[in-house]
Amino acid sequence: MSAPTIGFIGAGNMATSLIGGMLQQNFKASRIMASDHSVEQRDKLARQFGIRTSADNTELARECDVLVLAVKPQGMQAVCRALPSERKDGQLVISIAAGISCQSLGQWLGEGTALVRCMPNTPSLRRQGVSGLFATEQVNEGQKQLAESILNAVGISLWLSEEAQIDAVTAVSGSGPAYFFYLIEAMTAAGEQLGLPRETAERLTLFTALGAADMAVHSDVDAAELRRRVSSPGGTTEQAINSFARDGFPEIIARGMQAAASRGAELSRELA
Numbered sequence: 001m002s003a004p005t006i007g008f009i010g011a012g013n014m015a016t017s018l019i020g021g022m023l024q025q026n027f028k029a030s031r032i033m034a035s036d037h038s039v040e041q042r043d044k045l046a047r048q049f050g051i052r053t054s055a056d057n058t059e060l061a062r063e064c065d066v067l068v069l070a071v072k073p074q075g076m077q078a079v080c081r082a083l084p085s086e087r088k089d090g091q092l093v094i095s096i097a098a099g100i101s102c103q104s105l106g107q108w109l110g111e112g113t114a115l116v117r118c119m120p121n122t123p124s125l126r127r128q129g130v131s132g133l134f135a136t137e138q139v140n141e142g143q144k145q146l147a148e149s150i151l152n153a154v155g156i157s158l159w160l161s162e163e164a165q166i167d168a169v170t171a172v173s174g175s176g177p178a179y180f181f182y183l184i185e186a187m188t189a190a191g192e193q194l195g196l197p198r199e200t201a202e203r204l205t206l207f208t209a210l211g212a213a214d215m216a217v218h219s220d221v222d223a224a225e226l227r228r229r230v231s232s233p234g235g236t237t238e239q240a241i242n243s244f245a246r247d248g249f250p251e252i253i254a255r256g257m258q259a260a261a262s263r264g265a266e267l268s269r270e271l272a
C-alpha cells in the first residue's frame, strides 16, 4: 500500500510546525498538501517545504487520506460546512483546534466521520512536540495508528480516555510553550537589571531552560527533588525560591492554567 496522503487545511503557525517536523522524519513532501486562503502562506510553505499547495480546501478533502483541520477555532464551522460530503474513502479527520468539540465537528462534517481531536504544540517544528489525542468511536485501529504516526513524527503523543481532558492538555502543553517563553523573557530582563548585557542574560537563561528540561526529562527523581539539589541550605537558590513562594508562584501558575482550560470549554460552547 502506498503511503497515505496528508492534507492540512489552514497553513499557519501550527501546520508549519507539524509539516516541518514530519519532513525531518520519514514523511515525503510529495505525500503532504496544504490549502490556505492566503496566497502568501501558500507560497511560503511551497518554498519552505516543497509541498503541493492549493487555494481550494475541497481538492484536499477529495484527495487526502488524512485531513488535518488547522484553521482558527472561529473559522472551523465555515471551513467544515463548505467541505464536500463526498470525501476520500476511509478518510480520517484530525482537528487541532482548541475548544471545538467532536460533537460540533460531527455535525458539520457528517456524523459518520472518523474524527481525532488533537492538541499539539509548536515545538513540533523541532520534533520536540507533545500532543494529547482523543478518538471518536468511528475511528478504527489503523486510523488511530496513522494519527499516532503523524504526531509521533514530531514528538510524543498521549491518548486521552475522555474528550474533556483536551481542555486540560491545552492548558498544560498546548499553551505551555508560551509560559516558558514568558519565563525566559522575565529571567532575561531580570538578568539585565542585575547588570548583565542583554545577550549574555538571554543566552544564560536559554541554556539554563534547555539544561533543566533535559535533566528533568532524563532524571529518575522528580522536579521537586532536582530543585532541592540546587538549593543549598542558607544559599542563594533558597532565597529566590522562598521569595517566589511568598509571592504565590504556584497559585499564579494554577490560576493562569485554569483560565486557559476554562477558555477552551467556553469556546466549545460559544462555537458549537
Ligand SMILES: NC(=O)C1=CN([C@@H]2O[C@H](COP(=O)(O)OP(=O)(O)OC[C@H]3O[C@@H](n4cnc5c(N)ncnc54)[C@H](O)[C@@H]3O)[C@@H](O)[C@H]2O)C=CC1
Residues within 6 Å of the ligand: 009, 010, 011, 012, 013, 014, 015, 035, 036, 037, 038, 041, 057, 070, 071, 072, 073, 075, 079, 096, 097, 098, 119, 120, 121, 122, 174, 175
Ligand atoms: N499556535 C499554537 O501554538 C497552537 C494552535 N493550535 C490550534 O491550531 C489552529 C491553528 O492555529 P495557528 O496555526 O496558530 O493559527 P494561524 O492563524 O497561524 O493559522 C491558521 C491559517 O488558516 C488559514 N485560513 C483561515 N481561514 C481559512 C479557510 N477558510 N481556508 C483555508 N485556510 C484558512 C489562515 O490564512 C492561516 O494561515 C487553531 O485552531 C489553534 O487552536 C493548537 C495547538 C497549538
Ligand SMILES: O=C(O)[C@@H]1CCC=N1
Residues within 6 Å of the ligand: 098, 170, 174, 175
Ligand atoms: O492560544 C490558543 O488558543 C492556541 C491553542 C493552544 C495554543 N495556542
